[in-house]
Amino acid sequence: MSQATGGFLTPFNALGSVALRFLEELGAMSIFFLDSVRFVFAGWGQFSKSVRQIYFIGVQSVSVIALIGLFTGMVMGMQLYFALSSFGADGFLGTGVALSMVRELAPVLTAIMLTGRAGSAMTAEIGVMRISEQIDALTIMDINPMRYLVAPKMAACIISFPILTAFFNLIAIAGGWLTGVRLLGANAGVYWYRVQASLSWADIEGGFIKALAFAVLVCTICCYEGYFTHLRGRVGPEGVSQSTTSAVVKSCVVILAADYILTSLLW
Amino acid sequence: MATAPGIRLESLTVGYGKTPVVSDMDIEIPGGKITMIVGGSGCGKSTLLKHILRLHQPLRGSIFIGGHDVFSLSGKAFRCLRQRMGALFQDGALLGSLRLRDNVALPLREHTRLRESQIMDIVHHKLELVGLEHAMDLFPHELSGGMRKRAGLARALVMDPQVLFCDEPTSGLDPVMSAELDQLLLEMMGHFDMTTVVVTHDLASMRTIADYVVVLGDGRCLFQGSVEDLEAQEDEYLRSFLDREAPERDTPRLTMPPIDPGMMKLNCTQLLGEE
Numbered sequence: 026m027s028q029a030t031g032g033f034l035t036p037f038n039a040l041g042s043v044a045l046r047f048l049e050e051l052g053a054m055s056i057f058f059l060d061s062v063r064f065v066f067a068g069w070g071q072f073s074k075s076v077r078q079i080y081f082i083g084v085q086s087v088s089v090i091a092l093i094g095l096f097t098g099m100v101m102g103m104q105l106y107f108a109l110s111s112f113g114a115d116g117f118l119g120t121g122v123a124l125s126m127v128r129e130l131a132p133v134l135t136a137i138m139l140t141g142r143a144g145s146a147m148t149a150e151i152g153v154m155r156i157s158e159q160i161d162a163l164t165i166m167d168i169n170p171m172r173y174l175v176a177p178k179m180a181a182c183i184i185s186f187p188i189l190t191a192f193f194n195l196i197a198i199a200g201g202w203l204t205g206v207r208l209l210g211a212n213a214g215v216y217w218y219r220v221q222a223s224l225s226w227a228d229i230e231g232g233f234i235k236a237l238a239f240a241v242l243v244c245t246i247c248c249y250e251g252y253f254t255h256l257r258g259r260v261g262p263e264g265v266s267q268s269t270t271s272a273v274v275k276s277c278v279v280i281l282a283a284d285y286i287l288t289s290l291l292w
Numbered sequence: 293m294a295t296a297p298g299i300r301l302e303s304l305t306v307g308y309g310k311t312p313v314v315s316d317m318d319i320e321i322p323g324g325k326i327t328m329i330v331g332g333s334g335c336g337k338s339t340l341l342k343h344i345l346r347l348h349q350p351l352r353g354s355i356f357i358g359g360h361d362v363f364s365l366s367g368k369a370f371r372c373l374r375q376r377m378g379a380l381f382q383d384g385a386l387l388g389s390l391r392l393r394d395n396v397a398l399p400l401r402e403h404t405r406l407r408e409s410q411i412m413d414i415v416h417h418k419l420e421l422v423g424l425e426h427a428m429d430l431f432p433h434e435l436s437g438g439m440r441k442r443a444g445l446a447r448a449l450v451m452d453p454q455v456l457f458c459d460e461p462t463s464g465l466d467p468v469m470s471a472e473l474d475q476l477l478l479e480m481m482g483h484f485d486m487t488t489v490v491v492t493h494d495l496a497s498m499r500t501i502a503d504y505v506v507v508l509g510d511g512r513c514l515f516q517g518s519v520e521d522l523e524a525q526e527d528e529y530l531r532s533f534l535d536r537e538a539p540e541r542d543t544p545r546l547t548m549p550p551i552d553p554g555m556m557k558l559n560c561t562q563l564l565g566e567e
């Protein structure tokens with residue numbers, strides 16, 4: 026293309042092409058998502074594949090989520106106790122831990138952890154299947170790879186993310202109790218009362234909406250990157266590793282951006 | 293049952309992106325026969341096969357299978373056509389996460405209403421045909437290249453296809469196994485009404501079982517016709533291909549001296565006591 030490359034227009038040119046590429050990818054990913062999600066409830070055959078994916082994405086992540094939740098809650102309990110007790114408000118420790126966990130930290134940290142553990146694995150698996158012609162083989166056997174490969178992962182993410190987020194909440198609030206109450210000596214009855222009293226249904230609901238949104242975003246990005254790994258500059262093993270990196274980075278950025286947008290819309 | 297469909301390529305140009313690999317092919321593959329596509333390695337045989345299977349969009353031209361233009365056929369109708377085709381890829385392309393038996397059973401489970409016991413009977417029978425019934429419970433990475441290829445063939449055959457595509461089925465097999473595979477293809481041709489398209493380097497197998505031969509090279513179709521016609525050809529390239537002769541050279545090409553042992557990082561002559 027021979028554009029008029031006047032010196033001062035160059036940055037606008039670059040900006041425009043970046044924006045176009047972004048929109049193009051956004052559109053492609055939306056189509057990819059719609060194409061896979063319509064198979065999520067397509068019969069019993071799908072159900073058993075989804076169960077297997079739930080085992081991998083959900084069940085096998087329980088211990089990691091428990092660890093992350095425990096330490097996040099413990100740090101939160103400690104920090105908030107120091108901050109609140111300095112002006113005699115340590116009775117609100119329960120409120121602080123519960124709200125920060127349920128509204129923000131649990132959905133975000135669970136999603137980022139699952140991106141690292143399951144999302145990267147999904148990208149690599151689908152990418153390897155692409156470069157070793159397994160996806161082509163599925164296609165010529167008239168087995169839609171979207172239905173066979175992507176839809177079960179989508180179903181598993183949509184089911185696992187909210188449940189693991191709830192689990193994270195539970196462990197983290199217990200972690201806050203462990204440091205704030207057991208270690209530093211806040212009042213246990215007040216802690217549990219504040220946890221219960223300060224959480225409204227809207228907080229729980231908001232946290233779950235976030236978890237669902239992150240599930241869809243992470244799964245779409247990770248499967249998309251693997252599925253189209255052959256369209257990257259580099260093909261073969263290096264292409265798969267690039268796809269995996271890019272899937273994880275994009276997912277994390279998108280999780281935080283979506284978190285901001287959802288927070289401003291929900292509360 | 294319908295007679296096995298023929299395949300017609302009309303001024304077809306295949307390639308990736310904008311670069312053509314093979315141009316302007318007008319090829320008529322007869323139904324119910326074994327057609328072999330031969331040509332030097334890298335001349336676009338696999339590429340042509342993938343285009344016929346509609347995995348890629350051709351740059352120009354059209355493909356007809358049994359009289360249907362595959363690129364203008366509607367979704368459902370094309371799926372019917374596809375379920376009647378079986379294909380063996382160059383590397384087998386088995387699903388790495390499934391055992392051999394589940395790999396072969398996959399099309400049956402997805403497309404038929406057969407009971408599990410019937411499916412297992414069919415799977416066992418097809419794996420027996422290719423001599424792999426003892427390896428049913430292994431994963432693809434536990435098989436050798438030749439075994440993967442035979443397993444891929446069993447999977448291609450499991451739906452009793454009317455059109456079978458094989459990409460180099462005999463490369464990586466020992467001579468006995470290759471001959472047995474040729475025998476199997478011939479037997480199947482006698483048993484079922486099917487069209488078989490085989491990509492191969494194996495001239496011996498071409499001479500034994502091919503009814504029709506297509507030669508690719510130089511970015512185009514060089515020859516199509518019966519084996520007898522091919523043997524009678526005078527064209528220089530075709531002759532050298534058929535007689536397995538390397539082209540004659542005037543200048544020697546092994547002109548580099550061997551690497552000086554003194555340049556090796558490890559001083560092996562001293563270490564091994566070779567003075």
Ligand SMILES: Nc1ncnc2c1ncn2[C@@H]1O[C@H](COP(=O)(O)OP(=O)(O)O)[C@@H](O)[C@H]1O
Binds near residue numbers: 337338339
């Ligand atoms: N995915 C691809 N993208 C671009 N070029 C390719 C691709 N696959 C193969 N080619 C090129 O197409 C040509 C034909 O390849 P192929 O059909 O695999 O040859 P063969 O006849 O040995 O099966 C080769 O020159 C190869 O470099």
Ligand SMILES: [Mg+2]
Binds near residue numbers: 338382
């Ligand atoms: Mg090839």
